Amino acid sequence: xxxxxxxxxxxxxxxxxxxxxxxxxxxxxxxxxxxxxxxxxxxxxxxxxxxxxxxxxxxxxxxxxxxxxxxxxxxxxxxxxxxxxxxxxxxxxxxxxxxxxxxxxxxxxxxxxxxxxxxxxxxxxxxxxxxxxxxxxxxxxxxxxxxxxxxxxxxx
Amino acid sequence: xxxxxxxxxxxxxxxxxxxxxxxxxxxxxxxxxxxxxxxxxxxxxxxxxxxxxxxxxxxxxxxxxxxxxxxxxxxxxxxxxxxxxxxxxxxxxxxxxxxxxxxxxxxxxxxxxxxxxxxxxxxxxxxxxxxxxxxxxxxxxxxxxxxxxxxxxxxxxxxxxxxxxxxxxxxxxxxxxxxxxxxxxxxxxxxxxxxxxxxxxxxxxxxxxxxxxxxxxxxxxxxxxxxxxxxxxxxxxxxxxxxxxxxxxxxxxxxxxxxxxxxxxxxxxxxxxxxxxxxxxxxxxxxxxxxxxxxxxxxxxxxxxxxxxxxxxxxxxxxxxxxxxxxxxxxxxxxxxxxxxxxxxxxxxxxxxxxxxxxxxxxxxxxxxxxxxxxxxxxxxxxxxxxxxxxxxxxxxxxxxxxxxxxxxxxxxxxxxxxxxxxxxxxxxxxxxxxxxxxxxxxxxxxxxxxxxxxxxxxxxxxxxxxxxxxxxxxxxxxxxxxxxxxxxxxxxxxxxxxxxxxxxxxxxxxxxxxxxxxxxxxxxxxxxxxxxxxxxxxxxxxxxxxxxxxxxxxxxxxxxxxxxxxxxxxxxxxxxxxxxxxxxxxxxxxxxxxxxxxxxxxxxxxxxxxxxxxxxxxxxxxxxxxxxxxxxxxxxxxxx
Ligand code: SF4
Ligand code: SF4
Numbered sequence: 001x002x003x004x005x006x007x008x009x010x011x012x013x014x015x016x017x018x019x020x021x022x023x024x025x026x027x028x029x030x031x032x033x034x035x036x037x038x039x040x041x042x043x044x045x046x047x048x049x050x051x052x053x054x055x056x057x058x059x060x061x062x063x064x065x066x067x068x069x070x071x072x073x074x075x076x077x078x079x080x081x082x083x084x085x086x087x088x089x090x091x092x093x094x095x096x097x098x099x100x101x102x103x104x105x106x107x108x109x110x111x112x113x114x115x116x117x118x119x120x121x122x123x124x125x126x127x128x129x130x131x132x133x134x135x136x137x138x139x140x141x142x143x144x145x146x147x148x149x150x151x152x153x154x155x156x
Numbered sequence: 157x158x159x160x161x162x163x164x165x166x167x168x169x170x171x172x173x174x175x176x177x178x179x180x181x182x183x184x185x186x187x188x189x190x191x192x193x194x195x196x197x198x199x200x201x202x203x204x205x206x207x208x209x210x211x212x213x214x215x216x217x218x219x220x221x222x223x224x225x226x227x228x229x230x231x232x233x234x235x236x237x238x239x240x241x242x243x244x245x246x247x248x249x250x251x252x253x254x255x256x257x258x259x260x261x262x263x264x265x266x267x268x269x270x271x272x273x274x275x276x277x278x279x280x281x282x283x284x285x286x287x288x289x290x291x292x293x294x295x296x297x298x299x300x301x302x303x304x305x306x307x308x309x310x311x312x313x314x315x316x317x318x319x320x321x322x323x324x325x326x327x328x329x330x331x332x333x334x335x336x337x338x339x340x341x342x343x344x345x346x347x348x349x350x351x352x353x354x355x356x357x358x359x360x361x362x363x364x365x366x367x368x369x370x371x372x373x374x375x376x377x378x379x380x381x382x383x384x385x386x387x388x389x390x391x392x393x394x395x396x397x398x399x400x401x402x403x404x405x406x407x408x409x410x411x412x413x414x415x416x417x418x419x420x421x422x423x424x425x426x427x428x429x430x431x432x433x434x435x436x437x438x439x440x441x442x443x444x445x446x447x448x449x450x451x452x453x454x455x456x457x458x459x460x461x462x463x464x465x466x467x468x469x470x471x472x473x474x475x476x477x478x479x480x481x482x483x484x485x486x487x488x489x490x491x492x493x494x495x496x497x498x499x500x501x502x503x504x505x506x507x508x509x510x511x512x513x514x515x516x517x518x519x520x521x522x523x524x525x526x527x528x529x530x531x532x533x534x535x536x537x538x539x540x541x542x543x544x545x546x547x548x549x550x551x552x553x554x555x556x557x558x559x560x561x562x563x564x565x566x567x568x569x570x571x572x573x574x575x576x577x578x579x580x581x582x583x584x585x586x587x588x589x590x591x592x593x594x595x596x597x598x599x600x601x602x603x604x605x606x607x608x609x610x611x612x613x614x615x616x617x618x619x620x621x622x623x624x625x626x627x628x629x630x631x632x633x634x635x636x637x638x639x640x641x642x643x644x645x646x647x648x649x650x651x652x653x654x655x656x657x658x659x660x661x662x663x664x665x666x667x668x669x670x671x672x673x674x675x676x677x678x679x680x681x682x683x684x685x686x687x688x689x690x691x692x693x694x695x696x697x698x699x700x701x702x703x704x705x706x707x708x709x710x711x712x713x714x715x716x717x718x719x720x721x722x723x724x725x726x727x728x729x730x731x732x733x734x735x736x737x738x739x740x741x742x743x744x745x746x747x748x749x750x751x752x753x754x755x756x757x758x759x760x761x762x763x764x765x766x767x768x769x770x771x772x773x774x775x776x777x778x779x780x781x782x783x784x785x786x787x788x789x790x791x792x793x794x795x796x797x
Contacts, residue, residue, distance in 0.1 A: 011441065014452045017447050030369045030373060032367045
């Protein structure tokens with residue numbers, strides 16, 4: 001099953017929140033981080049990272065929704081606002097805090113991977129990626145290091 | 157409540173700290189139309205409410221935090237907030253600008269400005285959470301560093317998204333060049349941190365959740381994308397983003413525009429050791445930026461070796477590498493990074509800190525100061541250990557540090573013995589890292605800037621790297637090639653006047669001068685017409701580029717009028733003799749002095765100011781809609797005939 005998540009390495013994220021800005025404009029036509037579907041967290045001297053829906057396979061938000069308002073459309077979960085009763089159970093259940101209630105109308109809002117934030121990310125490092133590709137990148141990085149280490153030790 | 161123009165919040169907070177009273181007042185439409193926002197608001201409020209009798213550190217002084225109409229809209233690099241007061245360093249108009257995330261948060265909370273007056277009976281901080289505005293006890297925060305203060309407030313209030321601007325121990329101890337810090341970014345110049353300290357105000361914490369609406373969101377957003385393309389494609393901009401301001405280190409050394417050894421020379425043979433390339437390669441961890449930032453100046457760094465090993469939230473900026481590095485002949489980059497960290501945590505302006513210490517080092521070199529004066533410290537050029545000892549001494553006003561805490565001008569008055577001769581100040585402010593002999597426009601800019609020796613009031617850039625296209629587009633072919641030549645005084649008055657108006661607007665709109673405009677400015681992408689377009693799309697205010705320039709001119713003139721009321725005149729638009737009489741000893745500018753008189757005459761002429769006195773004729777003020785200013789200055793006998 002093809003599934004992509006929005007991903008950026010916290011060391012590549014600048015914490016500039018252009019993704020929030022892009023999201024807020026495309027979804028709401030105004031600027032309000034409380035209405036953005038992607039929200040950046042900054043902690044300490046070096047950590048910046050957006051909180052955004054991971055489009056879980058067994059999505060706790062969808063599974064817990066009492067009126068089945070969170071529907072699978074292609075590769076993403078989308079809130080059907082007609083059905084949503086604004087009870088907030090999905091918010092309670094999402095392990096990542098990546099789904100919120102709209103401050104004005106109270107229904108659930110979450111990322112539907114429209115891609116606008118990706119186009120606005122200044123370092124260009126926010127991207128859609130298959131989680132297994134992250135594993136691949138990590139694995140390669142680790143292997144390269146190992147190779148260098150072994151070379152240093154002249155064991156190769 | 158809704159304001160006539162979008163983009164603005166439409167409300168101002170007034171805090172009377174003496175009487176513990178918070179009030180809110182609607183934003184005056186005329187104020188927005190005439191003074192735009194940010195620094196413009198500060199200028200008008202200071203003119204109205206702070207008189208020549210007001211001591212900067214007295215309860216009567218005002219302390220104003222203000223943002224402009226673009227702040228919080230998400231426009232590229234419009235994250236800035238301005239702080240203003242009568243400056244304890246210069247005794248005249250004072251303001252300072254800071255990037256980060258605090259400014260937009262204030263807008264999201266629903267305010268365009270906060271005006272403090274009076275003095276709290278005990279340490280307090282202000283906590284703004286949307287409609288709720290409360291004066292909180294800061295007993296436990298007093299004495300804490302700026303970083304600690306932010307952490308504690310977030311923890312106590314239980315919300316990580318709270319933005320905090322605070323003063324450090326230096327502000328509490330009324331160091332005349334104490335800064336205000338928010339997430340490691342600084343509103344550093346003019347000693348506004350000391351004004352906070354004098355009011356027993358430790359911090360301003362903000363959290364907001366309201367909409368910022370624009371008049372024409374679709375077109376606004378489209379225009380935004382257009383400007384972003386500029387960022388993405390210009391070679392110089394990309395390089396500047398990659399390295400941050402330290403990229404200037406080697407460039408400025410090349411044109412010998414550096415303040416080496418208290419401006420004795422403009423060349424530092426070890427520039428490479430403290431330059432942008434090295435920081436990027438050996439120290440940088442990542443890039444960081446303020447809200448909507450594309451330039452990411454703030455780059456966290458790691459110092460790997462003892463004794464200064466650690467992870468620090470930001471690389472020193474160009475100004476700091478100059479002030480705490482080349483200016484003191486210091487080439488130990490680890491030590492400079494650590495000194496920068498100390499200044500931020502303790503809340504000190506790195507420029508005035510380095511400027512004051514470099515003056516002391518020159519006095520030490522010349523035998524005017526000895527170990528007797530300096531608590532036994534050897535103030536020799538390049539002694540980074542002395543620097544690191546002096547920084548906390550200044551912040552806590554200990555021993556010799558108490559004298560330096562007054563700034564170099566007052567320290568020289570106190571010490572005497574001919575030390576005044578080595579002052580590198582204008583209007584009592586330490587000159588930033590530009591030797592006017594190597595860039596004549598900077599010499600003029602320093603001499604006339606409303607907040608004292610400062611490069612950012614005019615930010616003359618078009619000649620800095622000699623880019624000709626913007627000159628052609630803005631002034632015309634006839635000004636080339638001289639205007640693009642940093643060593644020629646010709647036409648520099650035009651550039652400075654134009655720059656001052658542009659900068660006044662940036663500071664009023666909340667645009668970052670270092671990237672929001674300056675970068676596209678190099679390429680000629682943002683100018684008055686563009687600003688008018690942005691403002692119209694954001695707010696619905698119908699202004700032409702020419703009218704906006706007028707607003708900039710109005711702000712510049714009102715700051716000037718404030719200073720005239722304080723007693724300033726042409727005599728104060730000066731530079732130290734080192735710049736005007738002593739030729740630059742080496743490098744690209746060798747043999748050059750700043751031809752100040754010539755440029756100054758031309759500048760006054762363009763401004764319509766009196767060339768003999770530097771005062772503003774009543775007619776000029778009236779033309780700018782500043783009749784009330786003309787009247788008051790007339791009453792004081794400060795209008796030229
Ligand atoms: S909102 Fe949360 S629970 Fe639902 S799919 Fe996204 S990450 Fe998973
Ligand atoms: S736009 Fe990119 S760099 Fe900026 S905060 Fe979002 S993910 Fe991070």
